[in-house]
Amino acid sequence: MPNVLRRIGRHVAVIPIVAIASYFLIAALPLGAEDESKRQLPPELVASYRRDLGIGEPLGFLRPWQKLVRGERLGTSAQGVTGEELVRKISGSVGVGCLALGLSLVWALGFALLRLQLQRPRPSAISDVIPAIAFGTPVFIPALLLAPYVAEAGHLLPELAAALVISAWPGVFLGTLLIDAIRAELTRDYVRTALGKGLAASAVLRRHVIPNVLPLLLDSIGPVATALLAGSFAAERVFGLPYFGQLYVVAVLQKQVAVVVVATTCFAALLAAVGLTVEAVRILIDPRTRAATE
Amino acid sequence: MNDARDQRKEQRRAIITGICLLLGLWLFSFAASAIWPSALRRCPFGRDAIRPDSTVCELAIGGLWVSLTVGVAAGALSTFIGSALAMASRAVGGALEEGSMRLADAFFALPDVLVLMVLQLAAQILGDVDPRLKIAPAPLMIFSLAAVGWAGPARMIRNRLATLETQDFIAASKALGAGRAHLLLRHLWPALRSYVLAVFIARIPSAILAESTVSFFGIAKVEPMSLGRYLGTSYASLLYPSGARIVLPAWVLLMLVVLGASLASRAAAPERG
Numbered sequence: 194m195p196n197v198l199r200r201i202g203r204h205v206a207v208i209p210i211v212a213i214a215s216y217f218l219i220a221a222l223p224l225g226a227e228d229e230s231k232r233q234l235p236p237e238l239v240a241s242y243r244r245d246l247g248i249g250e251p252l253g254f255l256r257p258w259q260k261l262v263r264g265e266r267l268g269t270s271a272q273g274v275t276g277e278e279l280v281r282k283i284s285g286s287v288g289v290g291c292l293a294l295g296l297s298l299v300w301a302l303g304f305a306l307l308r309l310q311l312q313r314p315r316p317s318a319i320s321d322v323i324p325a326i327a328f329g330t331p332v333f334i335p336a337l338l339l340a341p342y343v344a345e346a347g348h349l350l351p352e353l354a355a356a357l358v359i360s361a362w363p364g365v366f367l368g369t370l371l372i373d374a375i376r377a378e379l380t381r382d383y384v385r386t387a388l389g390k391g392l393a394a395s396a397v398l399r400r401h402v403i404p405n406v407l408p409l410l411l412d413s414i415g416p417v418a419t420a421l422l423a424g425s426f427a428a429e430r431v432f433g434l435p436y437f438g439q440l441y442v443v444a445v446l447q448k449q450v451a452v453v454v455v456a457t458t459c460f461a462a463l464l465a466a467v468g469l470t471v472e473a474v475r476i477l478i479d480p481r482t483r484a485a486t487e
Numbered sequence: 488m489n490d491a492r493d494q495r496k497e498q499r500r501a502i503i504t505g506i507c508l509l510l511g512l513w514l515f516s517f518a519a520s521a522i523w524p525s526a527l528r529r530c531p532f533g534r535d536a537i538r539p540d541s542t543v544c545e546l547a548i549g550g551l552w553v554s555l556t557v558g559v560a561a562g563a564l565s566t567f568i569g570s571a572l573a574m575a576s577r578a579v580g581g582a583l584e585e586g587s588m589r590l591a592d593a594f595f596a597l598p599d600v601l602v603l604m605v606l607q608l609a610a611q612i613l614g615d616v617d618p619r620l621k622i623a624p625a626p627l628m629i630f631s632l633a634a635v636g637w638a639g640p641a642r643m644i645r646n647r648l649a650t651l652e653t654q655d656f657i658a659a660s661k662a663l664g665a666g667r668a669h670l671l672l673r674h675l676w677p678a679l680r681s682y683v684l685a686v687f688i689a690r691i692p693s694a695i696l697a698e699s700t701v702s703f704f705g706i707a708k709v710e711p712m713s714l715g716r717y718l719g720t721s722y723a724s725l726l727y728p729s730g731a732r733i734v735l736p737a738w739v740l741l742m743l744v745v746l747g748a749s750l751a752s753r754a755a756a757p758e759r760g
Binding site for chain 2: 207210211222239322325326328329330331332333334338341415419422423426441442445450453460461464
């Protein structure tokens with residue numbers, strides 16, 4: 194049980210760290226600069242920063258959250274956000290992220306099979322060039338290439354197109370991990386024993402190898418979730434999806450600091466939720482983790 | 488014996504190929520844009536839609552050396568900060584080491600682009616509030632990328648140090664009375680430096696991609712124009728089918744950078760017990 198609590202604590206600790214760090218980074222800015230004539234920020238904007246962030250008030254860092262819970266709008270203009278809108282935007286991004294996760298698993302399987310089919314002793318085009326292309330391609334490039342066709346097409350396609358472009362690199366990353374892990378497992382003694390006892394290769398793979406590879410894949414879900422959510426910033430902007438990534442970029446461009454503080458914390462909370470889900474699934478499917486937590 | 492020698496030779500070849508590719512791209516880009524700009528006047532991709540006085544080649548190739556310089560400087564700075572933190576935390580040990588690594592984990596969990604946007608926003612507001620505190624876009628981007636990227640190198644180098652410290656030659660040196668500084672300079676650093684080089688090279692493409700993405704959003708305005716900023720400012724023209732001719736050269740250049748860096752980085756970090 195202490196192990197479980199420690200694991201939960203490790204994920205959840207990110208939320209207050211990010212909340213406090215992002216709040217104090219913004220609150221520490223000299224918004225109350227004495228020389229008003231030299232200041233390039235309009236006074237009403239500075240006043241809204243102080244009001245939204247509760248600067249100078251006791252427990253001021255809770256002020257943006259208080260405003261959201263009361264249903265008030267954070268930010269200086271119509272581009273601000275209410276609590277309800279924030280939840281809606283996060284749900285939209287999570288939906289696109291889930292679709293992208295499914296697609297990246299498909300890419301992973303496809304890439305792993307391709308590498309199995311085309312294995313060579315020396316580093317091959319498949320093992321070197323495809324990951325370099327996938328990693329060397331910022332999400333906004335395929336999004337821009339796809340955008341003209343999406344703009345002409347139907348209503349639901351932007352979400353699908355966003356998921357498609359976001360999922361490419363995580364898919365190749367997962368595929369590389371999957372194939373390397375399967376190859377490593379296939380060299381183990383227990384596989385040779387199972388094959389020697391007459392078990393079919395497919396049965397060895399299904400019953401022995403895959404259950405040992407799954408925990409490793411679960412470990413990579415955290416970085417993949419981060420990549421998917423980060424990719425959503427660019428994809429949502431290019432495809433014009435009014436979700437969390439778009440909200441974040443617009444808030445930064447318009448210097449809506451309270452929205453940025455709240456959205457950064459929400460982002461950390463999302464990642465913590467993914468981490469906790471992965472831990473729960475790991476305990477369910479991996480007997481070694483279960484034994485370690487007992 | 489011969490296998491090990493062949494493997495080392497192959498690794499050296501991969502490092503040299505990767506570094507030559509990166510250096511060649513930088514030299515080509517810098518020479519073509521800063522020394523012989525007329526060489527890029529004839530471009531198969533035609534003129535840029537937003538800036539018709541420049542060709543696509545001028546803007547894409549001209550942006551490459553800026554992106555690479557920012558990436559290399561940010562990679563070097565973040566690797567230096569990460570290494571220093573890893574070595575200091577290993578030297579101190581205990582709760583401080585645990586705490587600093589937890590902080591690195593928390594930082595590492597967040598995407599570079601998100602933290603970079605927050606830092607850029609804070610620095611821009613600082614400049615707006617007091618013009619004397621304004622930082623030029625390129626150094627601001629380098630410092631922001633270093634502030635974002637230290638966590639990965641810190642975690643990796645700390646783990647590598649912990650592994651090296653369990654080796655027999657370290658135990659022997661300790662038994663002979665070696666102090667921490669002697670251990671670090673004489674035994675750990677020589678075994679660690681190829682790994683640090685690999686971590687540094689691996690940071691370069693990450694920094695370039697993060698800079699490209701943030702510049703694309705229009706949040707950073709690196710001067711001279713980087714690859715990401717070029718694509719970001721051409722945004723309107725890219726949304727039409729003919730926009731592909733503007734995207735493709737920049738994309739190919741970015742991929743070549745990543746290919747060179749990943750080749751060099753993987754070869755520079757050989758698996759050693």
